[in-house]
Amino acid sequence: MASKKILVTGGAGYIGSHTAVELVRAGYEPVILDNFSNSERFIVGRVRKITGRNVPLCTGDCSVPADVAKVFKKEGRFHGIIHFAALKAVGESVAQPLRYYRNNVGGMLTMLEAADRYKVPHFVFSSSCTVYGEPDKLPVREDAPVKNAASPYGETKKIAERMLETFLQSGVPVKAVSLRYFNPIGAHPSALIGELPLGTPKNLVPFVTQTAAGIRKVLQVYGDDYKTPDGTCIRDYIHVIDLAAAHVRALGYLEKKRGPFYDIFNVGTGRGQSVLGIVKTFEKVTGVKVPYKIALRRSGDIAEIYAAAGKAKKVLGWSAKLSLEEALRSSWAWQKTLRSGKR
Ligand code: NAD
Ligand code: UD1
Numbered sequence: 001m002a003s004k005k006i007l008v009t010g011g012a013g014y015i016g017s018h019t020a021v022e023l024v025r026a027g028y029e030p031v032i033l034d035n036f037s038n039s040e041r042f043i044v045g046r047v048r049k050i051t052g053r054n055v056p057l058c059t060g061d062c063s064v065p066a067d068v069a070k071v072f073k074k075e076g077r078f079h080g081i082i083h084f085a086a087l088k089a090v091g092e093s094v095a096q097p098l099r100y101y102r103n104n105v106g107g108m109l110t111m112l113e114a115a116d117r118y119k120v121p122h123f124v125f126s127s128s129c130t131v132y133g134e135p136d137k138l139p140v141r142e143d144a145p146v147k148n149a150a151s152p153y154g155e156t157k158k159i160a161e162r163m164l165e166t167f168l169q170s171g172v173p174v175k176a177v178s179l180r181y182f183n184p185i186g187a188h189p190s191a192l193i194g195e196l197p198l199g200t201p202k203n204l205v206p207f208v209t210q211t212a213a214g215i216r217k218v219l220q221v222y223g224d225d226y227k228t229p230d231g232t233c234i235r236d237y238i239h240v241i242d243l244a245a246a247h248v249r250a251l252g253y254l255e256k257k258r259g260p261f262y263d264i265f266n267v268g269t270g271r272g273q274s275v276l277g278i279v280k281t282f283e284k285v286t287g288v289k290v291p292y293k294i295a296l297r298r299s300g301d302i303a304e305i306y307a308a309a310g311k312a313k314k315v316l317g318w319s320a321k322l323s324l325e326e327a328l329r330s331s332w333a334w335q336k337t338l339r340s341g342k343r
Helices: 014-025 042-051 065-075 090-095 097-117 152-169 204-212 240-255 275-286 310-316 324-340
Strands: 005-009 029-034 057-059 080-083 122-128 175-181 183-185 219-222 237-239 261-267 292-295
Touching: 005 014, 005 065, 014 029, 014 042, 014 240, 029 042, 029 065, 057 065, 065 097, 080 097, 080 240, 090 097, 090 152, 097 122, 097 152, 122 152, 122 240, 152 175, 152 261, 175 240, 183 240, 183 324, 204 219, 204 275, 204 324, 219 275, 237 240, 237 324, 240 261, 240 310, 261 310, 275 324
Parallel strands: 005 029, 005 080, 029 057, 080 122, 122 175, 175 261, 183 237, 219 292
Antiparallel strands: none
């Protein structure tokens, strides 16, 4: 059988590392390209430990053509590219927009050029539900209008999606999807890999686990005066293992198509959960209290978003299997691994 080598940019990161594990399980051969701007090398060792494979690592910047050329020279032909590598801190992107455009748009451009030049037939792009802005209708479907992005980070996702779509419109024999992730949470059941927030976490669940662990004093719940049942914001939290599996499904789907081909899928559970709902569920499944206080709304937050998950189910045969309880339990197990300092 022909080799099924997949170039996983950002494969040392949170979603990329879990996807590398799922790729091995599904018979693919992931090759990680990462510059460790938001991750640590030991995660690659953990991916190797979980999979029992010497998953290759190329250290380099995916926005730099010479770094990418080195990967192709060393590894030869690739069956696909999954392009995770990006900077993702929304607030930071407002303060440093050019750095975000350079990294995220430059990274997408370089990886598309590589797909073109080295004839890589399959391409999966990590997009975000942020492209929907504040949706007019819920659950939000893939054909909902793409709105003005609330941040340069969101803008980079919109631009990158358009780059991919227009690249395919030029008639290249590439098959591609953009996956619009909702809110990934949770960790691998081994508790060997998980999300590694650098500094004070901005996202809810890492802040919850760090507060439960006593690293942070109190969780601030940003606003309880939204028009939602308990007044706090609603999001669609998806287990990272389910999210990783969606990438494998997407590749299988693309393999059956003829290029050029492009499609877009939401990757969410289809269910919304409030901030206070997350706190309560976390306390229930772990037995650990999370001190919290109600704070002012965070600027840029929308009240409510959750996915219409029907298209991914119908077309990819993928749907989320794991519960919110399992996700939060695994986030807590991972927090304990991190606390133990074992690397
Ligand atoms: P992450 O920061 O954990 O992983 C990203 C990885 O990419 C890191 O290992 C980082 O070192 C690497 N990287 C960044 N720029 C690079 C470059 N120029 N060259 C090589 N490596 C580079 O983030 P994540 O949560 O795993 O997110 C992965 C992707 O999913 C990103 O594109 C992100 O925008 C997107 N996404 C994430 C979320 C989320 O909530 N985590 C939601 C929607 C979309
Ligand atoms: C954010 C980004 C989104 C990005 C995603 C992944 C915004 C507006 N959106 O999603 O573009 O793809 O991160 O990086 O920034 N909350 C608290 N207290 C906290 C932290 C969060 O109450 O300490 C609340 C937030 O107000 C929100 C919910 O928890 O209602 C989830 O927040 P977060 O985890 O930051 O994700 P998003 O804002 O949905």
